[in-house]
Amino acid sequence: MGVAELAAGVLGRTSASPLLAVGSGFIDLTPIWLKDFAIRRFGDDDKTVLLIGLGAGITIAALAVGLLSRRRLGWGLAGLAAFGIVGMVAALTRPVAEPVDAVPSALGSLAGMAALALLAHRPPPSALGALTGKTAQVLLARRPQPSPATAPGTAAPARGEATEAAVLNEKNGSEPRSSGGAGPDRRRMLVTGAGVVGVAAVGGVLGRILLRRGDVSSVRADLRLPRPASPPRRVPGGAQVRVPGMTSFRTSNRDFYRVDTALVLPQVDPRDWTLRIHGMVAHPVEMSFDDLLRRTLIERDITLSCVSNQVGGDLAGNARWLGVPLAPLLREAGIHGGADQILSRSFDGMTLSTPIETILDGRDAMLAVGMNGEPLPIAHGFPARMVVPGLYGYVSATKWVTDLKVTRFATDQAYWTKRGYAERAPIKTFSRIDVPRPLATVKAGRIAVAGTAWAQHRGVDAVEWQVDNGPWRQARLAPVPGLDTWRQWVAEWDAAPGSHTLRCRATDGTGHTQPEHREPPFPDGATGWHSVVVTVT
Incomplete structure (x- = not known):
């Protein structure tokens, strides 16, 4: 090794x-x-x-x-x-x-x-040590007899005796020992x-x-990104629910979840990076990183989530992304009729598939180069990655992206779709309870129940919560800058002593309410109400 x-x-x-x-x-x-x-x-x-x-x-x-x-x-x-x-x-x-x-x-x-x-x-044994059988017997028979002057106990052993000892050692499978105490072998x-x-x-x-x-850490540290031509909307006051233990509205780069198949982070130097747009297009495109930065940049707050996220899980994060809109790039290349997929390829060979309509329908799909005010972290795709609001990461968020192929789902399959995951994977309406934590012990009286909900590109219109199969109650929703971020919620509960089960469910901007029945993440995302059990003393 x-x-x-x-x-x-x-x-x-x-x-x-x-x-x-x-x-x-x-x-x-x-x-x-x-x-x-x-x-x-x-x-x-x-x-x-x-x-x-x-x-x-x-x-x-x-x-x-x-x-x-x-x-x-x-x-x-x-x-x-x-x-x-x-x-x-x-x-x-x-x-x-x-x-x-x-x-x-x-x-x-x-x-x-x-x-x-x-x-x-x-190593081969010595000639004398290797002697066995009749040869050894003959040598033993011919050994000189000890004289009284050299009787045992009065002098060193005779030469014949040493020979006999060597033969006996050989017959017994042992090694002659040196004066140092350790055998040569x-x-x-x-x-x-x-x-x-x-x-x-x-x-x-x-x-x-x-x-x-x-390693490109030093190159990343020296990189200065242009300011966006289209800045983000202001995050309204109150977007962050002020409850101890509550999730941060904006996830730091260090705490942002990471799910990919790279055992070692790809090191892509932006000076060598190129992006190729090809396939079912009239004009194939190839551009350098400098070419990319010379284009119009936008900056948006967008929540990403992983298809592997379980009900109540934390494989989701909200960040401010800086990048180049994808739709103009594709339109400039000239998409042929019949194309319905972008097969994106990472520097390390990973492939993801994205429905073309989700890039061209007006949402802020982009080739991101910045995250939370700095160049993309290496772990999150430096120097460039895809971000498409409203889709699970396995069909939208290619890190270290270097290649976009305009094609058809019937022609090309990406890494995860080959393994049975859905081709089109819009993020499902989702809510969870962040406070109090599962199995927490709290004091009786008025306490805060708070959490996070998301339905990217549809928005969250309502969150309801419940105690012990009682009536559903409306939670207060915090304001958000747009439809593509998660939304925090909070409620007050007059908690009585005992063990209680709290549940929540969200309703998105289309009127769809999060279903009760739980489904696993495979093949297109988990569903179900999130619940926590708490003890009130």
Whole structure:
């Protein structure tokens, strides 16, 4: 693994790292239920957990290879060859794979085989120590007899006795010991093992350092974005409900949720970045990042949410996005009749599909370059990403975007639609209780019940809340700058002692009310009333 990481670092190919390639392949093969469990259980740490699990699996497999090699060296070598083949296949099946990506896994496998052969090698025994059977008996029979002057206990053992001891040791399978106390085989094993560990550690660390040499953090820090020609609407006073523990109306870049398949964040230098618009268009377009920044920029407050968000979940965030409107770009390219999809591609090969009508219907769909007043964080798509209000992220929010193909759903399928998710995925009307928290204990008397609701591009017109199957009550809605952000709500409750269940439901601008029955996120988003149980003392 150390040699393979070093080779990937020398090549500058993150996708060629066997650990990352196998991890990405595992993500591709992960069943939907396991993916949802990982996101629900580990959140933003799901990739760290995956890498730790892969490391543990590799360690167990390496132990198995070592045990097999004790029985027969060929079995251990075959196991290491299998390691290499798995790594090569995983690397070559990545969306951005090149033939050279197979090299690190191949070199790593060969290095492992060489290390195993070196560790398992035993030097041939001495000629005398190897003597057995009749030859040893003859030598023993010919040994000189001790004289009284050299009787045991009075002098060093006779030469014949030393020979006999060596033969007996050989017959018993033991090694003659040196005066230092450690056998030469043990000493050689320790030295060789330390050397192998050193090569592995140095190779792995150096490989990681080399792979990070493309880090664009400093480039991002030096980037200055133009001011928008169309500034955002003012966020009205009162948009933030002032209740202790309440969610912030605007989500900070650090706290904004992250759900993607990238085990290592793509490092895209804006000086090298290009965007290609092609497919079913009259005039294919290719532009640089500077070209993009010279266009008209808009800035809007928009809430994004993930299709994996469970009822009451927190995989949603509200930010101020700066970007270039998408609709004019597509119209300039000249969309052919019959096209109904934008297949967007990320720098790392991820593909997402977006219905064309949601870009052309007047909403603020954009190629975003800024987030909350600064260039996009690397984790959120630097230098450019898609943002389309009203759609779940898997059909609208391509990070590190580099390619837009105008096509048809019947012709091209994106990553998630191949796995059974819906082609068109408008965000469902959703509300949750943020305060009090589930299983909280509160004091009897008047307390605040507050939460967040969203129905991007339709808006939230009402939120109702309920205690213990009692009557539904209207909550007070906070003002918002537009239809594309979430909306906070608050109510007052005269809480009596005991255990109580609180529920909420929202109604959007079209008159649709959040349904009671819960449905899982797959294939087009979760539904159902959110409820929390609290204890009043």
